[in-house]
Amino acid sequence: MLPRISDVDDFKPFDLPFCFVRSHFSLVLLIGCVLVAGSGCSQEKLKEMANSVNETVREQADNLNKVAVDAEIIPVSGRAEIMLTPPVEMKAAYARLYVIGDGRPGVLQFTSYDPDKGPNTFPALLIRANTTATSIAGLGGQSLNAQVFFQTQSGGAILSTGETGLVPVTIAPADPSKKTLDATIAAGSLIDSAGKPTAIGGITIEGVTP
């Protein structure tokens, strides 16, 4: 399990968890060798080498810190972006396939909110398409006709594909190494509740799969 961000913030050089020692075994070994071999060096030289190693370790720790923070945001929560003016980025996204299995189509949904909690965090984006696919993996590379709803804030105006409008959503080929289903919607327009169109430069979404 990755450390929590607050834990990462508290990291100090040489005060690393066991996983760091294990994954950076060669670096630790180098420090040990330097310390042992340095017994014949001058104190200044030894101090200089130690400082240098210390710096290297700090840089490594900082890099790890950055990796850990990025890992917390990107692979776990997904992301979505709708190219309005200015673009609106959503730092979480989900992909769900609901198979009903009684002869009617299933529904693929990309959401910028937790699908178990509904569109109650904002900005809220819903991309919804009927499909006959029975698994997320089977959706890779497909293009589906989707309804889109986007609301920037609670009680705010909604942009959508309208009552009967559908737009193609292109799903990226399935990548088994990723925990997301990625998709794009090309540049076009959405309409407001009065039917007035708003141009969008497209939508990209990387929705975390269950």
Add this chain to the structure above:
Amino acid sequence: MKLPVVHRCSPYRRQGIVFMCVSQLCLLRWIVSPIVFVAVALNSCEIIVANPTTRDVTKPLATHNTVAEAGPLSLALYAIAIDVEKFVSESEKTLQAKGATALQPKLLSRWKGKTNQAYREAEYLRTMGEPSSTDLLSRLYSTSTRLNPLIQAYCGTPKGSQLSASILKQLQKQQPGREKEYVKILGMAEAKQFAEAQKALDKIGVEMDESIHFIGLVERQPFYTPYAMTRSKIDPPMFNIRIAVARKAFEDAIASNRPDPAALTAWVAAAANQLKATGKATVDGKADLSGPQVLEALSQRWGAGHGGCQRVQGLRWALRWHRDGDSSGTYGVGNGGAEVDPSFSEARAWNDAAITAIGTIITANAESIQPADVPMQHRQYLTVLATMSELGDSRTIQLKGNEALASLLAKNSVYQESAKNYEAATRDLMTFQSRLANEVSDALSKQFGVADSVVRENSRIQGLSPGLYSETPAAPILATLFYPADQTLLTIGPKLVGKPARTEGVLRISPTSKTSAVDFSVRTYGTVAAVMIPEPQLRQMKQDLLVDDSHPPLSIAATKAIDSAVMGNYAAVGGTIAGAQLESMITRFISISDAAAIIVPRGTTIAGTTEQTMMNQMAVRIDVDPIWIQHDLGIVKVPGK
């Protein structure tokens, strides 16, 4: 000419004959099959029509007949009021056109006697808690007052002077006999025969009114004073007797209409035990009912009890007048002041018991159900729950329904997965579509004001022009009968007709009904010409919700969305006011049938007021010609509008 304001005291402060027969409140309380239920609903709408409307302002205000004699008495008094108004208007024209000599003294005399007796009887009607009495008292007082200058004008003619002199002589001749009559009447009072005493006194009253107005104020005193003194010995005890009789009728009606949550819980427990054991139950004499059928029976009981709560509310308003009197306190027989109205908490308790019963029935059924039966019964439950959620607190009913249905679904894991995925696949779409519909509706609200506000703003008193609301918008006053009902509607009707208005909570009365009922809000409710969602939009909705003929919706929310669209039930309707009807609040709610009680969401009651008497509190029913309809999931313009 300034129209008469409804006054609070009679000219003579008299009460009259007693009505000893008291009947129970005759109300439609049917727990029957949906078809009969619909028939009652339609019938109830016809009953509502017995009130003045913009099409016919002369119709009398309806009566609730808690005291059975009230209805015929009210109609008879309206007939007199209409006739005397016609006579007075014609006489006023005659006076202006041809002079006082052309007036008909015999008719002036007869109508004065008849009008004042009708006024006394309208006061008796008031003790029966009938708000039409307020209208009648106002109209009769007005015409009685208008008769006086006509009589005086005639008396100013040579023939009139002769008539005055002859009447004075006649009164003097009659007086010894009258004195004996008064003694006899007072004797009846001593013997507690107040009803007979008042009847005899009313007879003298008519004769007195036919004559004494033709002589001067000073000359009439020797004849009038002993009469008035006798009345003062008869009318107060008679008033108390009449009040006691009416009060018992009200209290009996409250007792028979107030729903009993404990009885409902016991009824449900008995049904649930059977469902738990065999999956079937015998309920209300009907054998082998399935769980969904028992739930349907619960819904009908729920509706009947809800109707009862509304009637009880109206009965309490009338009873409160008996206790507190009107705002002057003149007729009060008890302690005035604010009170906590128990009607709302009773309606809430009844509703809570019914909502709890949903869980009891479904979870009991789940214990005995076979896995193969789950899909069919689940869908049947959804239909009943969807209807229930249209009639009451939708969110709570859906929440409790879903909680209970989980126990049923757990008996068939494959179907459970289908239902769970269906719910997830349709829920967010419906949320966004509902938000979009509200956004459009909010924008339209600038053009289509809320119905009650539109009615209020167009029904204010303006100078001498009648209205239902005080001239000052800040006054904390609700729709009130300040002027006669016909005059009020004649003035406000043309202002209301054609105005755009938005009505909320629109429920079609039956699948074949041409009208839908609009929720009661503050002091306004209404009907809307039934209009259906056009086929393309309905088809799109079904497609969005993954529904076709062989694939029904699998969630309460989706079932409600489709069933309401097919039925013609809407969140709101905007349109123009095509007509209006004036009703009394007390009569509206005492007379409400179970079917018509859909105008109030289950679990609630309409607030009265303790700031003024409920006896003259009014409601306006508007008929709306729809221009747009707001379904839960979208707004549709009515074709051709």
